[in-house]
Amino acid sequence: MPSVTLTVNGKQATVEVENRTLLVQLLREHLGLTGTHVGCDTSQCGACVVHVDGASVKSCTLLAVQAAGTNVLTIEGLAKGDELHPMQAAFRENHGLQCGFCTPGMVMSAVDLAHRNAHPTEHEIREWLEGNICRCTGYHNIVKAIKAGAEAMAGSR
């Protein structure tokens, strides 16, 4: 079996996988990082979004072997110890989640947006969320949370 070495949340990991193993399976089943969720399995819902070399990607649509040598950031890598990442804090403050299933993907996607666009408008946030599906909230509080989170990230720079 091929062995894949990559950096996940700042730590190097070497994992034996099959060629067909998806990155999300490597994260969840081999490394026990179950914060990254599998929602639709058809590459549409965005619950599995993580960052690979700084860009948001669907980890259910990337082979683990394709991620060899990359730097992966998952929801578990955002907080600094007990201190939530500003985007996570904004989701909590703005009631940006209900059941929470889509939340890891939403937060990772939102952090990528805030890196590219420090002050996104409501419209830009809604367009950005095309690839993240939430079946509880109706999105309003997610959009509010992302706006607040992006401003908090910009303020802390």
Added chain:
Amino acid sequence: MYDFKYQKAASVADAAKVIGADGEAKLVAGGMTLIPTLKQRLAKPSALIDLGGIAELKGIRREGNAIVIGAMTKHVDVANSPEVKSAIPALAELASHIGDPAVRNRGTIGGSIANNDPAADYPSAVVALNATVITNKRKIAADDFFKALFETALGSDEIVTAVSFPIPEKAAYMKFPNPASRYAIVGTFVAKTGGNVRVGVTGAGPCVFRWKEAEAALGKSWNGDALKNLSVKADGLNSDIHASSEYRAHLIGVMARRAVAKAG
């Protein structure tokens, strides 16, 4: 997913050798179509040859009066490229609306056109801008490249290396997206280059096509009103749960008029 062999190609020649020798091997570019296809067990390749590590396939440059985009250039990089935005803003805009952000961070122009999905966005731009598809073997004119549903002129050991887009005077793309997938239910790309008008239509038929009556009308008068009395026949167009062929035929005209208005 069925299992397969996996190999990271070191060069285009290396990848061509493998797919030339093994007809069941497949190239993977961004994988945004191929991996979902494999997950549904709709394909069973013997091997995946990953083009992701080949630096020569990436990048955007201006060459004379054309913008040349490497096959492995991601949609996000076309959308954000200062060269593309200033020379062919319609192409940057098209790239910025493919799929969703996570898809644009992986998907590539070469993968999109080599797959020739009937609802993909790029083929309409390749056809309307009269682009040239550059492969490891030859240069293929846009009109000769897209053959049929998921079929192109590419040979068994032929690999797209770049696409060269002549810079138009005016161009715009309008699509009516599927609200879930953001694939084009109908997408119309209009372009005026060196006095010639071309109209590429994607999403509507089994394969991208030119709407030649509209080209003739817009060639005489570059104005959406020139298309008012034209219509496209629904025969042979796609019909599915998202839109009937009649509806798609109607949308081609609507999207073309909007695109002309947007191009200015």
